[in-house]
Amino acid sequence: MTKLGILDHGYIRLVDVMGSDLTVVNAARVSYAKESSELSERDIRLIKFLAREGHTSPFRHAIAQFEIYAPLMVARQWWKYVIGSAHAEGSGDSLDAWNESSRRYITEEPVFYVPRDDEWRSVPESSKQGSAEPIAKSIGAEYSSELHQLIALGETLYDKAIADGICAEQARLFLPAYGMYVRWYWTASLQSVCHFLAQRLEHDAQKEIQEYAKAILKLIEPHFPVAVGELLSD
Structure with missing residues (x-):
């Protein structure tokens, strides 16, 4: 499963993923010149510790890339997290990229929500x-x-x-x-993705962007089941 439909015409497609829970573990263990070859209970405890104590840099070594098709009102709200990811408290994350189709160059048939x-x-x-x-x-x-x-x-x-x-x-x-649909690529670190999810899965988030957040979670969680669970835990 790499693509999910959202709203009436929207979708999210998981284009590429770099890393796994083990990537987070090994990024942390390199401080002691150590490396794990497969995820163990000890490694899981390490991920839990990193998330709980706010040691976030290891989560920035895992990357996900999405293609998103959403109404402009969703895209502009989403963009706040790309701009803010480098300045969010405790994040230090600048591993975000956003490239959007432009009607300066294309005249494809417009689609509206x-x-x-x-x-x-x-x-x-x-x-x-x-x-x-x-x-x-x-x-x-x-x-x-x-x-x-x-x-x-x-x-x-x-x-x-x-x-x-x-x-x-x-x-x-x-x-x-x-309400006009726009299409873009979003490439972000796992920490940045989970920062977005933590905000937009909340019950008071705009319903339309909640639906996109739910799809992101469904697509990304199988690749990082431990890390995502810990970063989104209360």
């Missing part, structure tokens, strides 16, 4: 951000329809601009942005 009638959510009473319970399906249906109409108008104007010779980097201004 439109919530289903029963997926629109209400404003929470106790916070100025986030969302609460679903709103009435009848109201959701109205706004799903309105959003489809807005997207159709934007696509019509975008196609017209392209046909009239307007450059792609300006024609894209007609496309409704936040």
Whole structure:
């Protein structure tokens, strides 16, 4: 399993992985010129110790690369973790790379995320951000329809601009942005991946990015079952 579908058109694909739980162990043991050839109970105890005591550098020797297709609102929230990974408290992690497709160069058919009638959510009473319970399906249906109409108008104007010779980097201004799907590669250390997961698997995270976080966890955990479990433990 290397690819999981998310939302209506989105997906995450695990492109490549470098390392395993043993990579973390040996990165730590090199301090004493030691190396393990296979994971033992002693090694597992070492991983638990490293995670518990915040000795995070060994977790940065394991790397994962993903291809992600998500609405722009998810991508921009995700990007905060790439920017912040080198400055997050106790992380010291700069092993992140992000390369995104650009509508300055491509004119492929745009794809948009439109919530289903029963997926629109209400404003929470106790916070100025986030969302609460679903709103009435009848109201959701109205706004799903309105959003489809807005997207159709934007696509019509975008196609017209392209046909009239307007450059792609300006024609894209007609496309409704936040729900439009974008595609990118994210390469990150295991520590950085788990930092993202720890934040976006929380119950108060935006639901759409929670779904992507769940997929990341499902794809990465089989490769680092001990390390992921310990880095995400309370």
